[in-house]
Amino acid sequence: xxxxxxxxxxxxxxxxxxxxxxxxxxxxxxxxxxxxxxxxxxxxxxxxxxxxxxxxxxxxxxxxxxxxxxxxxxxxxxxxxxxxxxxxxxxxxxxxxxxxxxxxxxxxxxxxxxxxxxx
Numbered sequence: 001x002x003x004x005x006x007x008x009x010x011x012x013x014x015x016x017x018x019x020x021x022x023x024x025x026x027x028x029x030x031x032x033x034x035x036x037x038x039x040x041x042x043x044x045x046x047x048x049x050x051x052x053x054x055x056x057x058x059x060x061x062x063x064x065x066x067x068x069x070x071x072x073x074x075x076x077x078x079x080x081x082x083x084x085x086x087x088x089x090x091x092x093x094x095x096x097x098x099x100x101x102x103x104x105x106x107x108x109x110x111x112x113x114x115x116x117x118x119x
Contacts, residue, residue: 059086063107064093069114072107 001007010017059079063071076084090107097103 054082054085057086058089059083060089060091061107062091062093065110068107068110072111 006019008017008019009021061072061075063075088104090104091097092103092107
Protein backbone atom coordinates (compact mmCIF):
# COMPACT_ATOMS: atom_id res chain seq x y z
CA UNK A 1 0.00 0.00 0.00
CA UNK A 2 1.33 3.44 -0.87
CA UNK A 3 1.41 6.42 1.47
CA UNK A 4 -1.89 7.56 -0.12
CA UNK A 5 -3.37 4.15 0.80
CA UNK A 6 -3.57 2.96 -2.82
CA UNK A 7 -3.07 -0.79 -3.08
CA UNK A 8 -0.51 -2.24 -5.43
CA UNK A 9 0.44 -5.84 -6.07
CA UNK A 10 3.93 -7.31 -6.20
CA UNK A 11 5.11 -10.37 -8.10
CA UNK A 12 7.95 -11.86 -6.08
CA UNK A 13 9.06 -14.18 -8.88
CA UNK A 14 9.61 -11.43 -11.48
CA UNK A 15 10.15 -8.65 -8.93
CA UNK A 16 7.60 -6.36 -10.57
CA UNK A 17 4.65 -4.39 -9.21
CA UNK A 18 1.30 -3.50 -10.74
CA UNK A 19 -1.87 -1.64 -9.81
CA UNK A 20 -4.03 -4.43 -11.25
CA UNK A 21 -4.97 -7.42 -9.14
CA UNK A 22 -3.19 -10.40 -10.73
CA UNK A 23 -5.84 -12.79 -9.41
CA UNK A 24 -8.39 -11.32 -11.82
CA UNK A 25 -8.40 -12.19 -15.52
CA UNK A 26 -6.56 -9.54 -17.53
CA UNK A 27 -8.83 -9.86 -20.55
CA UNK A 28 -12.44 -10.87 -20.93
CA UNK A 29 -13.77 -12.18 -24.23
CA UNK A 30 -16.32 -10.17 -26.19
CA UNK A 31 -19.07 -12.73 -25.53
CA UNK A 32 -18.83 -12.28 -21.76
CA UNK A 33 -21.74 -10.80 -19.89
CA UNK A 34 -21.74 -7.15 -18.87
CA UNK A 35 -21.28 -8.24 -15.25
CA UNK A 36 -18.05 -10.09 -16.03
CA UNK A 37 -16.72 -7.18 -18.08
CA UNK A 38 -17.36 -4.72 -15.26
CA UNK A 39 -16.20 -6.98 -12.43
CA UNK A 40 -12.60 -5.82 -12.73
CA UNK A 41 -13.66 -2.17 -12.44
CA UNK A 42 -15.84 -2.94 -9.43
CA UNK A 43 -12.99 -4.70 -7.62
CA UNK A 44 -10.65 -1.82 -8.41
CA UNK A 45 -13.15 0.79 -7.17
CA UNK A 46 -13.73 -1.08 -3.92
CA UNK A 47 -9.98 -1.30 -3.32
CA UNK A 48 -9.63 2.48 -3.29
CA UNK A 49 -9.64 4.09 0.17
CA UNK A 50 -12.50 6.47 -0.59
CA UNK A 51 -14.77 3.56 -1.60
CA UNK A 52 -14.02 1.10 1.19
CA UNK A 53 -16.82 0.21 3.55
CA UNK A 54 -16.33 1.27 7.15
CA UNK A 55 -16.19 -1.95 9.13
CA UNK A 56 -18.68 -2.37 11.94
CA UNK A 57 -20.51 0.88 11.23
CA UNK A 58 -24.17 0.97 10.28
CA UNK A 59 -26.29 3.42 8.35
CA UNK A 60 -29.93 3.26 9.40
CA UNK A 61 -32.58 4.32 6.90
CA UNK A 62 -36.20 4.30 8.06
CA UNK A 63 -38.92 4.67 5.42
CA UNK A 64 -42.65 4.21 5.01
CA UNK A 65 -43.75 1.73 2.33
CA UNK A 66 -46.46 4.11 1.10
CA UNK A 67 -44.03 6.99 0.57
CA UNK A 68 -40.87 5.00 -0.15
CA UNK A 69 -39.52 7.36 -2.82
CA UNK A 70 -40.01 10.56 -0.84
CA UNK A 71 -38.87 9.08 2.47
CA UNK A 72 -35.81 7.48 0.89
CA UNK A 73 -34.78 10.73 -0.78
CA UNK A 74 -35.17 12.65 2.47
CA UNK A 75 -33.29 9.99 4.47
CA UNK A 76 -30.36 9.83 2.05
CA UNK A 77 -30.08 13.61 1.81
CA UNK A 78 -29.82 13.83 5.62
CA UNK A 79 -26.76 11.54 5.62
CA UNK A 80 -23.15 12.65 5.55
CA UNK A 81 -20.92 11.26 2.77
CA UNK A 82 -19.08 9.08 5.32
CA UNK A 83 -22.40 7.52 6.31
CA UNK A 84 -22.90 6.23 2.78
CA UNK A 85 -19.82 4.02 3.22
CA UNK A 86 -21.38 2.23 6.19
CA UNK A 87 -23.44 -0.95 6.05
CA UNK A 88 -26.95 -0.05 4.94
CA UNK A 89 -29.74 -1.09 7.31
CA UNK A 90 -33.23 -0.39 5.97
CA UNK A 91 -36.32 -0.48 8.16
CA UNK A 92 -39.89 0.02 7.10
CA UNK A 93 -42.01 1.92 9.60
CA UNK A 94 -44.41 -0.21 11.66
CA UNK A 95 -42.50 -3.37 10.70
CA UNK A 96 -40.13 -4.98 13.16
CA UNK A 97 -37.73 -7.11 11.13
CA UNK A 98 -34.03 -7.83 11.12
CA UNK A 99 -32.24 -6.81 7.93
CA UNK A 100 -30.03 -9.65 6.74
CA UNK A 101 -30.12 -8.24 3.22
CA UNK A 102 -33.69 -9.18 2.35
CA UNK A 103 -35.26 -5.93 3.55
CA UNK A 104 -32.58 -3.84 1.79
CA UNK A 105 -33.11 -5.83 -1.40
CA UNK A 106 -36.87 -5.31 -1.20
CA UNK A 107 -36.32 -1.59 -0.54
CA UNK A 108 -34.11 -1.27 -3.64
CA UNK A 109 -36.72 -3.12 -5.70
CA UNK A 110 -39.59 -0.91 -4.52
CA UNK A 111 -37.48 2.24 -4.83
CA UNK A 112 -36.42 1.49 -8.41
CA UNK A 113 -40.00 0.57 -9.32
CA UNK A 114 -41.15 3.96 -8.02
CA UNK A 115 -38.29 5.85 -9.67
CA UNK A 116 -39.16 4.51 -13.11
CA UNK A 117 -42.91 4.69 -12.66
CA UNK A 118 -44.14 6.76 -15.64
CA UNK A 119 -47.00 8.31 -13.65
